[in-house]
Amino acid sequence: MVKRTNDGDDTDRPPESGAGPATGSAWGLPPDREPGPETGRAPERPADAVTRRAAGVNLLALRSHNAALVLDLLRTAGPEGVSRLELAERAGLTPQAVSKITARLREEGLATDAGRRASTGGKPRTVLRLIPEAGHAVGVHLDRDELRVVLVDLDGRVVGERRAPLSLGAGAEAVLDALLGEVTEVLSDALGSGALSAPLGVGVALPGPLDHTRGVLHRVTGFPEWDGFPLRDVLAARLGVPVVVDKDTNAAALGLAVGGERGSFACLYLGTGLGAGLVIGDVVHRGARTGAGEFGHQVIQLDGPLCSCGNRGCVEALCLAAMGRGDVAEAARVLGEGAANLAGLLDIDAVLLGGRTIMAAPEPFVRGVAVVLDAHARREGSREGAVPVRLAPGGARAVAEGAAQLLLGPVFGRRDG
Template identity: 40%
Template structure:
């Protein structure tokens, strides 16, 4: 795979490309769209007029004058459309309603569905999605669809679509989190980055030059199965010494249960025996103990962080990453312990550090990243489907003055 050339994003249609340019730029003029897209002024005018008529784009003011006529600025009408994202796991079901820009308008979290039958889970999600919509009072015809991410999304997708009457799209949690970061502007429009996701397991969503990379089977970014010890313990994937079995949340919890003092301090259930509580719940309890100064808990998490950092370095080297975002519910509670360890590792041993650093940061919405990303997948698939077509350039608004004056 060659990622050394200019980063580009391709779109399925002219309309999709123009809408994505406006989204990524935040504010841009028609002239800026012509320069960024390579389309003619007439084509841009026609497409923009259609987007304004649909209510998706609004004229929002003027650029600062540079001596000629001030350019009218365009931006997304963020409240023209909405999307719902649902993250289903054993510990929690998280629901979000986002606007067109990916900002969360409403959010609810409910108990997980570890022991429920699929039909009961679908019925419950349908009621809770209805409650989410009703809490905001948004018209259903302005909701583009529902994104569902879980370990087994196909088990629920079709039935949920029938029950809610909304189009449903499916994906995995790590990829969804990466798309959410990209759509909401958390990273550059054409960046090469990964969202390192840690909930009950560890995975990575990969975006290369602004385009999500899933691989032919949708399993790109399975960093949890990077081998870090050839003679290590067996993993469910069939290999030995994978990151997950050495240092994932389940491994941390298992080691904590072997320590009676830590079991008591963290309030874990069952000691050495496997508790009924989900892994993510027990991992959160250990993380809280570490933050409260428990040295045993802190040592376990720091050990885990060193393994995660080694795997992250391998991922960064293989893909020449510019940005690594830590996200997911386990990073939401333990990110302050993991973040400095990963930063130190990538500052010290990233192969291309002489050319550029890897920016490592914690997502501000790590706890609900998968649900937010699920909604972003709906927005992306409905509004800016990407395929062979027009390209999104690296510099979206280089011709625009940096200061804007809004119309009054």
Template identity: 60%
Template sequence: MTRDPGGGANLSALRGHNTALVLDLLRTAGEEGISRLELAERTGLTPQAVSKITARLRAEGLAAEAGRRASTGGKPRTVLRLVPTAGYAVGAHLDRDDLTVALTDLTGAPVALRHGPLDLAAGPVPVLAAVERELRALLAEAGLPLPPPRSSASGPVPTVVSVPAAGVAGGAEVPGVGVPGVGVPGVRVPGVGVLGVGVAMPGPLDHRGGVPGRVTGAAVWDGYPVRDVLGARLGLPVALDKDTNAAALGLAVRPGAPRSFAYVHLGTGLGAGLVVGGAPLRGERTGAGELGHQTVQLDGDPCACGARGCLEALCLAAVARGDLPGAARILGTGAANLVRLLDIDRVLLGGRVVRSAPEVFADGVTAVLAGLRLPTPVEVAAAPHAMALGAAHLVLAPVFGLAPSPADAPAS
């Protein structure tokens, strides 16, 4: 519990924590909703405290009645649900060769999407100009425009094709009231429908400072203040994290998600997002999950990172020569190392290369684990835009108390 300098409980933080507990239960209850009595039982809060919280959430447009449910005694219970359109988040995935921006509602469900080519190695100025352009276009299509840019940035912008989303007509206004009363520590919520922007990109990077490091193949990003620059241009809170961490977070907040798993991604590179005890494992310097740069062959070919015989170099070489079963076996070796180190419950596979042959990779990785007598289940995460959608959860998860804001997160 957070305490003030005088030694007493920090009531603002406590209220924010309790509100986050209630909001998360409303989120996981879905359209069926949940009663105040159930909220009290599951949170350990008093019925009076729950009534105050839910009354405030209803007044702010975050919660609404979802009907009544038969009671075992007395009058039927009123059931409450979360209002998904009470707030929105944006996720942006900056891959080495393409850009995806996604708008989600308060539950993390996708509302709209834009996707197109990008050259990450071109550097921060043209790339962030592209990100801003596409974010503004995405929000304008959903009826959530931002103020004009605060500064100008030059550089080529990729041609990005808009993908209409069900439920949002082009140019239609989407209701949004912001979340002014949530009060979750470390999360600033503006008085508009868009809560913030999560940005996912290849590492290494510093998730607390919002600054990339020497990205493999794009070292020009080293030390550039991505979070602060983009936040100033958009006028919104921005969170930056590694793309694999963002994807893992998005998978971790799903109802019924395993408590510990590795999301292993094979696309333009190879990496992993780790979740242990239900929380992302980033490491002190956001260095956890650099699966692709494990040395698995001491005299192997040079890797772009400067080492030799890295898992990523071997795996991508197999992909390049069309040997997908061989790439799957190499990927299985890396997955086995993670299982042995962390004793995780599940291995989830993703990325464009995996999605191109899901059965080949699932079977190949499973076979390697089985051969080593490691019974950990292997699944393919089917979502094609897991990193962009996961990036939106960098903004949403703190609101529900599911993870601290990246800027405030402990190393875990």
């Protein structure tokens, strides 16, 4: 194995989320809620004070790829920890480079001793572990009718949560006020309990389509009034921390990949709408314009019912119509046909099902989709059999937790956060 001698100051850096000035008057935001002309920020809100008081290490400044690699190995090792020699072997780095990186991590309060471990010769080795409470990220699931906010530590463990009803069609001012209020509360609660240190930023996941790179919404299905809204920049200016915006399905898929799901898979998410998060070769696939995964709007019945997107016979419209009639079996069959198209197109390893509608009747959906995929595999004469179908872990918090990983992922070396 080739040893990399870089000590952690290389320029292979994770992408940064933007927090530039925003303009909001076109969406009815009052002037005092827009970024100021001098600083690019609005007048201070309660969230500003909360994030300013939570002092700690600036994890986003740890831009070294090697430092991120070592951090990820420490996280993977868990509370039992790992020795410097083991870190060097697993990372492909020299012991000297690992010693320099771990010294910096200890100095920054990110790593600490976890005891000593007997060695095959010589003195016992010092074992290091990650300090999960050294950093936190906020994850927001902005759904069409509900808002969920979680605060997670570096291990991805949820240490705070808020939930509130919401109407995505209530207008930008009302939606942003609700979001900012819940984020402020979850941060304040954690700060009061002593659990908060160094919020990395806020990840926001919501229905698409949208531009993940710029953090700008497109014509959100059913809510065209959000078209062109610069959600990332508006929130970053209000909160004073980095913000990343992505589709809810991508966030759910990212959470699964971080949680250990390997290979290539599709996370089909059926709630108030239907979409897919795609992971190809362990990496979230967003496409050239970050618009991949609009699974629910593939047309499978040319003269079918009108969909909220304007087309007819979309998988989403057919699924939701079946659920409206109480016909779960038909909804599962339709979802299975869409999944079969996706499996045939991408040759994925697995289909995972999530979302509140599926969580309300998990067994019929898993069974119904599996039956359709099995029938397709038999007709095609597949030697490997049908693509397996499973219920996605994470439950109702899966999207919000995945949204937090949009901030945590780059800290640990992921390039798809």
